[in-house]
Amino acid sequence: ETEVYNSATPYPITTEFYRRSWQAGNNATFGWELYNEKIYADSIYSGGLHTCAILDEGSLECWGKNNFGQLGLGDTGSRYRPVTLSLGEGRTATSVAAGGNHSCVILDDSSVKCWGSNNNGQLGIGNNVLQTSPKSVSLGGNDAISIASGDTHSCVILDNGELNCWGRNIEGQLGFGNFTSRNTPLWVNLTENHTASQITTGYRHTCAIIDNGSVSCWGWNLHGQLGLGLPDIWVNTPMWVDLGEGRTATSISAGIAHTCAILDDDDLKCWGLNDEGQLGLGDYDSENIPVSVVLSDDQTATSIELGNSHSCVITNFDALNCWGSNEEGQLGTGDIISNFSSQNISINLLGPVESVQLGGSHTCVILQNQMSACTGRNQEGQLxxxxxxxxxxxxxIDYGAGRLIVATAQQTIIPPPATDQHWITALPDVVAPSTGRFLLRAGLISSLGDMNDWNNMDTMMIYVNDDTDVWIESIEPARGSGQIVESGGNNNTLYPLGNNSIKVSVGNIGSMFINTSFTLSILDLNGTLLDGPNPCDVVMEPEESASCVFSMPVIGDLVLRAEFPAGLDELDINPSDNWYEVVVSSRHKPAYPTISYPQEGERFDSGDSILFIGQVSQYSAMPMNFTWRLNYEEVIGYGQIINSALPMGEWLVTLTTRDAQGQVETGIRNIRVQNRISMVYEPWVIGGESVLDEQVNYVFNEPEYPPSGFTYGMVQDEGLSVLRIIDFDIDPSLAGVTDPGVVFTDSWISLTGMIPDGLDRESIQLFRMESKTTTAISALEFPSMYEINIENDTLHIYDADFSNGIFLIAGDLIPANVGLENLTTIQLPGGSLRIEWEPTGDLDNPYFGGWRVYRRLSFPFFWPFENNSQFQSVIGTEVSDIEPHGTFWNDPAPLLDGVCVSYLVMAIDRQGVPDYSHGGAVGWNGNSVEWQCGDAAPPNVQVENMGHVVSFNNSSGQNIHHVDISWTWPEFGEEDNITWQLYRVDLIPSDLTWIEPIETGIWGEPGTVGTFHQKEDRFRDGIEKGHIYHYILVPMDDVGNVDYSPLQGNIETVDVGNQFWDHNSDLIPPPPPEDPPPYGVEWFGEVLDYWGIGVFRTSAMMAFAILLLNIVMLPVIINQTRGVRRRVKRDKRKHQLRQDMLDAEDMADDLEDIFD
Structure with missing residues (x-):
């Protein structure tokens, strides 16, 4: 907007043209039209690919992409000019929220309507159906105060302070504590009965300023856009954001994946994704906590808005600063070069900025002259x-001209030749018919054959005003806080005494340039002039202010009067505010001197130049004299600010002041200048120093290897190996002192000879250790730090948090060059396996920890491994660790028949971390890993033709019996080889495990005859006559598997009867005659014999009882009785036979005794 000073004076105007298609000689009419006023926008709102504006009369116009009906025009056709929406009869808009593909509006009756895409319920109308025209949203009878829309969700603050949200909630952006989307508004719990004062919605996250000024955020957090400092990707409940101690927020805005807030101290902080520099930090590093953004030239932000990947602020100078992505020109800097810094940004606009709104890749502003303008992407017409x-x-943006032309002027000229494409021409002077605001349209009014008339005219607002109007804005203390004192029953503002005490502000609220002066006078309460009038010259453009500072030379209750010269009253349209006076009090107040820097107890290094800053009360009498001393005595400097170096020790610094009235006062501060020692300790520490409070004894201990088997989680997480432990001892040298008071240690440590030469130095990391006996470690926190100097192979450690001086060095260690040869398995009895190998290579490497055995039954191990990620598949199958020189491992878990196993034997480092590149897979055949199967099945084989011969031999005169067992060797079957064990037992057991065999390792070719011989020898475990022996052969396979359960075909029963009589029958007397049977009946005798057997008697009685109980079972009982009788008879015969044999032996023994 341009001001015309005088409506009667012609206003010159020129235009600049670019001609593209005129032909030489065509006449063209140029001129201007003056309309009563242009239609302008009160506010503008940018969505993803569309834009809306509320015009001065409250109507709503939208334009841009409309594929989902987001323009609310009742169709899905896009528009490249503003088009008015129908909001309902008599309704106007007060606020708009433009989302990704939907829009919402708060109407003048505080109701809400939404339209556009609704696939996630983001319209809040109770369904998920797309709407191309505004639809009402039910708020439960409450009024809407403010509204915000993200990509697919919306939120509104109600008149009771409650926050309601709806739409997509897959990332938790609605804040309900779940991930369920909603198509109607629902209350968001902000905890502890808090209410929302401001709401902003990003692509998939939401943030709110709470009634206490704090900020809460929730939703998608992949890039840290919630500012929580947490790794969580989704947060579904409001979480407090730490803005800094005591800080609150006054404004907040969310982009696609970043967030910014203006704090109560005018600080600007941003966090989240920074891949396009949208945080304005001068780099591309994303941040998950709020980080301060510094504007150039001491500017502060008064308003903040974010787009997809760019950010803009309006500064306290009403200027616009933007940064971030500029690929579509959305920064408005005249190019498409992105900017990652908030510093030194130049954006040319036709006036101060009133408001700014950012869309996906476009930006729109409203200037204080009411002009709307946009820049950036326009492929969808969103500008x-x-x-x-x-x-x-x-x-x-042209919303249309005013309703009436009040003046116009035209001229017809012949343009330059067609070769002259760029030219400037003067138009007729503009003459306004009166004062007021007008829309001026100037340019090419008509031209024959012009194919594009939309770009022929330019518009601007002019304001015609001839008024002169100045005023005294205020009289206030130039120093102090405006303290009120009671004096004479009045509450007066207190003014300090002396120089620079009174500030008078004046302003030009007219439309004319002002170059004048005003005066300040000091009077007592009776009107007597005590000082002045004191003049001050001012120059002011319209709407500008100026101020002057005056001295206060008088003490008491006073009248301060400021006034413009009387001659200016004739021109001023309102001379009543050309003077101003106020009753005040002036007092001589103490200076209250303090030392603002250094802080109490602050520490400095010996030899440092220390900055000292003094401070006095704002109400002290100026000018002020400052004198600095040590312990009230030695002078070290003069002035409010000095620099001085002090010797080591504790010092009391005093500041003595003398004010304009001669009053002397003193302030004090205690500081400490500390000890500084060299950290050099050959051969390891080659440079550095430490600052301490005390005298100390310093030792750098010999570097150690970390304890074997200790696993340091932070090191493993970084994919590194532990290398060495270094240990500084810094102990007070004075008795009774326990704390050396270490401020920092700064040391350069030689890595040569400490760390393997082949290790990549850039991979080295340093960790702080709690002790050498635990695995608790932590990273160094700022300001502590470390760095590697590759050129001189040193480790630089700066430790500002000295605790015990113990550090762990880790790095990308080259694995020990070790290997395995002849890796194989040996089958053991019972399905057990034994792994055997020959270790080779650098087995005595201090970082080599041995071998780890992995065992898996589900499927064979993969081999070889190309990287550590492949090797992770074996985690959880480790079964044993073997020392570096170990050569075997026995698997304690036998395998059942048909079950096979796969083994890996891998190298591990000192901490037990496996090395996927050194080791081997048992059974690797060059293409795959073969199963390793145990053999738990004993051979089930029986010999053939097993028999025996018992013989008697008296050739030695010892009457010896002999037993010869023979058999035919069977085929091996599925076994590779079979050996046999021979047992001799009196009774056949079910298990021979605990019985000692009489011979082992028996073997023979299948089909050949095997034999075994034993003779009678009671002293050498030989056979004895009169005994029955069972000889049992038990097979054993080549693994050692044995089934100790006897097989029937491998058992030979031998009755070693007394064959003496067989060879000496002439010595046997004849047997006595048998007794006749009872009553001459043989069978009756047999019955009587049987009746003497208890088994027979019992069976008979049971048979009789059963017969009586159930006659039907008689046949069965008869058959059973017959079976019993036969068994009894057989047993009796066997018993009788054995008894006869025993009797014969006894008789033979008797006869031998007789003949002997």
Whole structure:
């Protein structure tokens, strides 16, 4: 907007043209039209690919992409010019929220309507159906105060302070504590009965300023856009954001994956994704906690808005600063060069900025002159310029001219030749018919054959005003806080005494340039002039202010009077505010001197130049004299600010002041200058120093290897290996002192000879250890730090948090060059396996920890491994660790028949971390890993033709019996080889495990005859006559498997009867005659014999009882009785036979005794 000083004076105007298609000689009419006033926008709102504006009369116009009906025009056709929506009869808009593909509006009756894409319920109308025209949202009878829309969700603050949200909630952006989307508004619990004062919605996250000024955020957090400092990807409940101690937020805005807030101290902080520099920090590093953004030239942000990947602020100078992505020209800097810094940004606009709104990749502003302008992406018409051409500078939006032409002027000229494409021409002077605001349209009014008339005219607002109006804005203390004192029953503002005490501000609220002066006078309460009038010259443009500072030379209750010269009253349209006076009090107040820097107890290094800053009360009498001393005595400097170096020790610094009235006062501060020692300790520490409070004894201990088997989680997480432990001892040298008071240690440690030469130095990391006996370690925290100097192979450690001086060095260690040869398995009895190998290589490497055995039954191990990620598949199958020189491992878990196993034997380092590149897979055949199967099945084999011969031989005169066992060797079957064990037992057991065999290792070719011989020898475990022996052969396979359960075909029963009589029958007397049977009946005798057997008697009685109980079972009982009788008879015969044999032996023994 341009001001015309005088309506009667012609206003010159020129235009600049670019001609593209005129032909030489065509006449063209140029001129201007002055309308009563242009239609302008009160506010503007940018969505993903569309834009809306509320015009001065409350109507709503939208333009841009409309594929989902997000323009609310009742169709899905896109528009490149503003088009008015129907909001309902008599309704106007007060606020708009433009989302990704939907829009919402708060109407003048505080109701809400939404339209556009609704696939996630983001319209809040109770369904998920797309709407191309505004639909009402039910708020439960409450009024809407403010509204915000993200990509697919919306939130509203109600008149009771409650926050309601709806739409997509897959990332928790609605804050309900779940991930369930909603298509109607629902209350968001902000905890502890808090209410929301401001709401902003990003692509998939939401943030709110709470009634206490704190900030809470929730939703998608992949890039840290919630500012919580947490690794959580989704947060579904509001979480407090730490803005800094005591800080609150006054404004907040969310982009696609970043967030910014203006704090109560005018600080600007941003966090989240920074891949396009959208945080303005001068780098591309994303942040998950709020980080301060510094504007150039001491500017502060008064408003903040974010787009997809760019950010803009309005500064306290009403200027616009933007940074981040500029690929579409959305920064408006005249190019498409992105900017990652908030510093030194130049954006040319036609006036101060009133408001700014950011869309996906476009930006729109409203200037204080009411002009709307946009820049950036325009492929969808979202800039509202009547075309689809991208813009890299701000182009004004035409909402339509005013309703009436009040003046016009034209001229017809012949343009230059067609070769002259760029030219400037003067138009007729503009003459306004009166004072007031007008819309001026100037340019090419008509031209024959012009194919594009939309870009022929330019518009601007002019304001015609001839008023002169100045005023005294205020009289206030130039120093102090405006303290009120009671005096004479009045509450007066207290003014300090002396120089620079009174500030008078004046302003130009008219439309004319002002170059004048004003005066300040000091009077007592009776009107007597005590000082002045004191003049001050001022120059002011319209709407500018100026101020002057005066001295206060008088003490008491006073009247301060400021006034413009009387001659200015004739021009001023309101001379009543050209003077101003106020009753005040002036007092001589103490200076209260303090030392603001250094802080109490602050520490400095000996030899440092120390900055000292003094401070006195704002109400002290100026000018002020400052004198600095040590312990009230030795002077070290003069002035409010000095620099001085002090010797080591504790010092009391005193500041003595003398004010304009001669009053002397003193302030004190205690500081400490500390000890500084060299950290050099050959051969390891080659440089450095430490600052301490005390005298100390310093030792750098010999570097140690970390304890074997200790696993340090932080090291493993970084994919590194532990290398060495270094240990500084810094102990007070004075008795009774326990704390050396270490401020920092700064040391350069030689890595040569400490760390393997082949290790990549850039991989080295340093950790702080709690002790050498635990695995608790931590990273160094700022300001502590470390760095590697590759050129001189040193480790630089700066430790500002000295605790015990113990550090762990880790790095990307080259694995020990070790290997395995002849890796194989040996089958053991019972399905057990034994792994055997020959270790080779650098087995005595201090970082080599031995071998780890892995065992898996589910499927064979993969081999070889190309990387550590492949090797992770074996985690959880480890079964044993073997020392570096170990050569075997026995698997304690036998395998059942048909079950096989796969083994890996891998190298491990000192901490037990496996090395996927050194080791081997048992059974690797060059293409795959073969199963390793145990053999738990004993051979089930029986010999053939097993028999025996018992013989008697008296050739030695010892009457010896002999037993010869023979058999035919069977085939091996599925076994590779079979050996046999021979047992001799009196009774056949079910298990021979605990019985000692009489011979082992028996073997023979299948089909050949095997034999075994034993003779009678009671002293050498030989056979004895009169005994029955069972000889049992038990097979054993080549693994050692044995089934100790006897097989029937491998058992030979031998009755070693007394064959003496067989060879000496002439010595046997004849047997006595048998007794006749009872009553001459043989069978009756047999019955009587049987009746003497208890078994027979019992069976008979049972048979009789059963017969009586159930006659039907008689046949069965008869058959059973017959079976019993036969068994009894057989047993009796066997018993009788054995008894006869025993009797014969006894008789033979008797006869031998007789003949002997």
């Amino acid at each position: 509202g310029l009547g075309h689809f051409t991208q813009q890299v500078t701000y182009s004004p």
